[in-house]
Amino acid sequence: MRAVDFSAASIEVARGLIGASIFVAGVGGRIVETEAYDEADSASHSFAGRTARNAAMFGPPGRAYVYRSYGLHWCLNFVCMPAGHGAGVLIRALEPLEGIALMQRNRGAARASDLLRGPGRLAAALRIDRQLDGLDLCRRGALWLAEDGQDAPDIGQSVRIGITRESERKLRFFVRGSRYLSGPAWLNGAGRARRPG
DNA sequence: AGTATGATTGCCT
DNA sequence: GGCAATCATACTG
Numbered sequence: 512m513r514a515v516d517f518s519a520a521s522i523e524v525a526r527g528l529i530g531a532s533i534f535v536a537g538v539g540g541r542i543v544e545t546e547a548y549d550e551a552d553s554a555s556h557s558f559a560g561r562t563a564r565n566a567a568m569f570g571p572p573g574r575a576y577v578y579r580s581y582g583l584h585w586c587l588n589f590v591c592m593p594a595g596h597g598a599g600v601l602i603r604a605l606e607p608l609e610g611i612a613l614m615q616r617n618r619g620a621a622r623a624s625d626l627l628r629g630p631g632r633l634a635a636a637l638r639i640d641r642q643l644d645g646l647d648l649c650r651r652g653a654l655w656l657a658e659d660g661q662d663a664p665d666i667g668q669s670v671r672i673g674i675t676r677e678s679e680r681k682l683r684f685f686v687r688g689s690r691y692l693s694g695p696a697w698l699n700g701a702g703r704a705r706r707p708g
Numbered sequence: 709a710g711t712a713t714g715a716t717t718g719c720c721t
Numbered sequence: 722g723g724c725a726a727t728c729a730t731a732c733t734g
Binding site for chain 1: 727728
């Protein structure tokens, strides 16, 4: 499947989005880390059913779901199949590509390697907030996606970060060896993800 | 490199 | 009231 194609389950979309790029008004980067949240996933915001906050997750695939995390940060997700069941992909980290100086201004002059490392940080750098919730990503709107021309990256797989429920499922995908990842080093290592020892 | 803490909003999963 | 798909800061090593 094409990378920018949401007619698939979140685990496939999470893997497929690695290497694609996100652009928002003069800034953007390449996706290096994602997490899948599927239907019947107790770690997902959609698990308890539809609310005002998570309504976009229950809409058509290929839309943005933007939520506030810990009352402070915004986080960006893409809605996936099956439609109406609340599956999605959390975008966790980008490699800076375009508008680095502007993104540094948006976040208070972070180093390039820290600019887009983590879902809250990348949303701040790209100035993503509630206004983009529900945006149709298949049209070129305020935020759009681009295929990457580069060859396929080496993709690692690990457990998800910052959750307590279903914490053993390996639904996080990342570019192995990237300097732009979030999470502890032992999750991002060269081998398959495991603790050193 | 790893660990602890407080900030703050929305839903109780 | 408690908790959450987080982050900056302030420590320790």
